[in-house]
Amino acid sequence: MKKWKKIATLALCICVMSGNTAQAAVPAESTGYKAVFDAQYYYNTYPDLQKALGYDEGKLLNHFITEGMDEGRVGNAAFNVKAYMKNNLDLLAAFGIRNLSTYYDHYIEHGKNEGRVATATLPSKNPNELAVFSTQYNTKEDRATNVELASQRINGIVVQPGKTFSFSKSILSRTTRNGYVMAPSFASGRVVRSVGGGICQVSSTLYVAMLLSSIPAAERHAHSLPVDYVPKGLDSAIVQGVKDLRFKNPFDYPIRINSSYKDGTLTVSITKVEEEAIKEVAERAKMTIVK
Numbered sequence: 001m002k003k004w005k006k007i008a009t010l011a012l013c014i015c016v017m018s019g020n021t022a023q024a025a026v027p028a029e030s031t032g033y034k035a036v037f038d039a040q041y042y043y044n045t046y047p048d049l050q051k052a053l054g055y056d057e058g059k060l061l062n063h064f065i066t067e068g069m070d071e072g073r074v075g076n077a078a079f080n081v082k083a084y085m086k087n088n089l090d091l092l093a094a095f096g097i098r099n100l101s102t103y104y105d106h107y108i109e110h111g112k113n114e115g116r117v118a119t120a121t122l123p124s125k126n127p128n129e130l131a132v133f134s135t136q137y138n139t140k141e142d143r144a145t146n147v148e149l150a151s152q153r154i155n156g157i158v159v160q161p162g163k164t165f166s167f168s169k170s171i172l173s174r175t176t177r178n179g180y181v182m183a184p185s186f187a188s189g190r191v192v193r194s195v196g197g198g199i200c201q202v203s204s205t206l207y208v209a210m211l212l213s214s215i216p217a218a219e220r221h222a223h224s225l226p227v228d229y230v231p232k233g234l235d236s237a238i239v240q241g242v243k244d245l246r247f248k249n250p251f252d253y254p255i256r257i258n259s260s261y262k263d264g265t266l267t268v269s270i271t272k273v274e275e276e277a278i279k280e281v282a283e284r285a286k287m288t289i290v291k
Contacts, residue, residue: 093233143198
């Protein structure tokens with residue numbers, strides 16, 4: 001696929017230089033991108049490209065290859081990179097978020113033939129939602145108290161552009177005075193009991209939501225043993241004063257962490273916050289704002 005990119009980009013550059021031959025010279029089929037790109041769909045979906053490029057199939061395909069994929073743009077109705085990441089968490093663990101074009105490559109070369117799901121099963125009801133992810137836990141276990149308490153403490157936190165969020169600081173010290181209870185946890189490859197056992201399910205659920213939102217971790221650690229609530233490579237261990245989950249808001253707008261639980265389902269989402277609404281919402285919900 002990487003070879004295709006080089007060939008396609010070179011061909012497109014030649015076509016653009018030769019004027020009106022671009023459309024006919026480099027259709028998506030001939031470069032291998034038909035599974036993820038349709039010029040008409042791409043043009044209709046992005047007004048900024050309509051203004052900048054007009055309806056020129058060669059220029060649109062060139063933009064998709066050189067910029068659009070790494071920006072996470074949708075090239076046709078059959079493939080949405082964010083949906084592909086969420087529906088195939090093994091790929092998310094393997095590829096991460098540094099190079100989104102890898103997911104398009106995988107779908108073209110393997111995913112489509114494997115029947116992997118590449119579209120959203122249900123559209124988001126919130127246009128400002130960047131991503132949402134859920135995990136399951138047993139409400140009858142001791143750790144449920146810690147899961148729910150940590151969920152409550154990160155819920156509603158707003159992180160301003162360029163500012164850093166710390167999971168460990170946000171959920172307060174894991175002490176009985178702060179409401180945490182004894183529950184199973186990992187220590188040096190062994191299962192032990194400690195105050196706050198179970199909070200790592202919340203940090204891990206948040207970590208997956210971060211990745212699906214294209215937010216890289218400034219700090220993240222794997223557990224010493226496998227966990228059963230997220231796939232391998234997507235967990236995030238928390239040890240007070242030693243291991244934390246931290247991220248810097250990479251966007252030019254504030255983002256809010258939303259965390260809730262119901263009947264053994266923990267759900268964490270990350271949403272864009274309109275600047276003018278922050279003070280009003282913070283006052284009403286008593287949110288924490290990371291400045």
